[in-house]
Amino acid sequence: xxxxxxxxxxxxxxxxxxxxxxxxxxxxxxxxxxxxxxxxxxxxxxxxxxxxxxxxxxxxxxxxxxxxxxxxxxxxxxxxxxxxxxxxxxxxxxxxxxxxxxxxxxxxxxxxxxxxxxxxxxxxxxxxxxxxxxxxxxxxxxxxxxxxxxxxxxxxxxxxxxxxxxxxxxxxxxxxxxxxxxxxxxxx
Numbered sequence: 001x002x003x004x005x006x007x008x009x010x011x012x013x014x015x016x017x018x019x020x021x022x023x024x025x026x027x028x029x030x031x032x033x034x035x036x037x038x039x040x041x042x043x044x045x046x047x048x049x050x051x052x053x054x055x056x057x058x059x060x061x062x063x064x065x066x067x068x069x070x071x072x073x074x075x076x077x078x079x080x081x082x083x084x085x086x087x088x089x090x091x092x093x094x095x096x097x098x099x100x101x102x103x104x105x106x107x108x109x110x111x112x113x114x115x116x117x118x119x120x121x122x123x124x125x126x127x128x129x130x131x132x133x134x135x136x137x138x139x140x141x142x143x144x145x146x147x148x149x150x151x152x153x154x155x156x157x158x159x160x161x162x163x164x165x166x167x168x169x170x171x172x173x174x175x176x177x178x179x180x181x182x183x184x185x186x187x188x
Contacts, residue, residue, distance in 0.1 A: 038119025
């Protein structure tokens with residue numbers, strides 16, 4: 001896989017199956033993004049341990065699997081720090097069923113909150129009111145279950161939630177990881 005090609009949801013799911021992790025691709029991506037947004041700086045080799053993810057039967061990543069994990073770490077870090085604000089939560093493609101994509105949004109939020117908590121920093125206490133509200137809203141999404149009615153309205157609502165997650169994760173990364181502190185050269 002070329003270094004510039006982003007890791008897809010399906011590629012990450014395949015890695016998770018090989019390593020027998022107890023999460024799906026969206027939750028793993030959310031966990032890593034939350035961990036980074038919380039100010040933590042994991043190394044590729046320590047990624048699964050940092051996120052407290054272990055193979056169900058202690059399956060050690062092969063060198064190829066380790067390269068994928070390191071690519072995922074770079075991808076998340078680069079996307080969150082992108083001055084063009086190009087970050088996107090890693091979710092199933094739009095051609096997947098709506099209920100599958102909605103459940104992935106819930107999983108991504110659950111992972112993000114867990115990763116943010118695992119960062120182990122005191123960043124939460126320093127968050128603005130807006131950022132604290134984003135965390136509360138992520139919690140609401142993480143605890144959600146969906147009832148589907150009108151397909152067009154549901155699709156629009158899911159798109160709005162995904163955009164909220166994108167912007168919210170960027171806000172939390174900017175504030176918690178110290179990139180929005182006075183003296184920072186980043187602008188958002």
